[in-house]
Amino acid sequence: MTVAAALTKNQSLVLDTLAASQTPLSAYAILDALRPEGLRAPLQVYRALEKLQERGLVHRIESLNAFVACGHPHCQETEMIAFAICERCGTVDEFAEEKVVEGLSLWAERHAFTIQKAAIEIRGICSDCSRPAA
Amino acid sequence: MTVAAALTKNQSLVLDTLAASQTPLSAYAILDALRPEGLRAPLQVYRALEKLQERGLVHRIESLNAFVACGHPHCQETEMIAFAICERCGTVDEFAEEKVVEGLSLWAERHAFTIQKAAIEIRGICSDCSRPAA
């Protein structure tokens, strides 16, 4: 039984930056946030992001070209995670909905399509933002 | 009762290019294809794409930064269309799966999230490409 290797310095920096953010960050936003720590080139960020995604610690939001720290407790239990993105405040909610997974799996089965990964992203207004102003 | 305005020259050029393609095309690929017709700048393509998307004649594939002509007969009947993208041959299948829509709507309802649009994209291997070589 192997133990997961520790995160490297750059990986930790990137993950911490994402975890501290309320909203998704672009690779370049991460880079700018980490310039004080000595990062200088986009590739340093992209490489860290790649490793973090492989471990499931970070997700890419395709419709934003941006990244978020994993915020779902059971993320490893399903391959198909969905994201709800608020257009107003930018927050992202990560969730797994069995019915969605079933629906996509069903279609795939019927059409002999082998799913490798999925991007499921809904955009709209979150509950906080649709509440009448206090 | 208003009649939908006819497509403009650039819009027609872009739509025809997409319709003739077996796979999604990037905006710049479209531009290159249309240089012989006189197009010169990215914006000419992006503007046409924007109008075509408003009409539902073209969809953007978020995970590819590319565009496809609408290939779904009932596309107007639901707001939530899904795409199956083959990693091998690049073809895109557009489909609506009721269970997926229900699942996402259900989550949205429970969390008071107002859905404005959705991007549902599965990546994998299509039936043609997974068949043993003939």
Added chain:
DNA sequence: GATTGTAATGTAATACTATTACATATGATC
């Protein structure tokens, strides 16, 4: 048919996102 308002177009410049290529360093294993 001149005037006006709107939508579409043309062009240039710039901003944003991501990858390729190559050099160097670090740390474990033998």
Added chain:
DNA sequence: GATCATATGTAATAGTATTACATTACAATC
């Protein structure tokens, strides 16, 4: 300490999208 794999550093470049401004086309109105 030689070797190998992984992580880093840096520069250059490729790919995607938008801002800003000038011009043209065209229908509606006067």
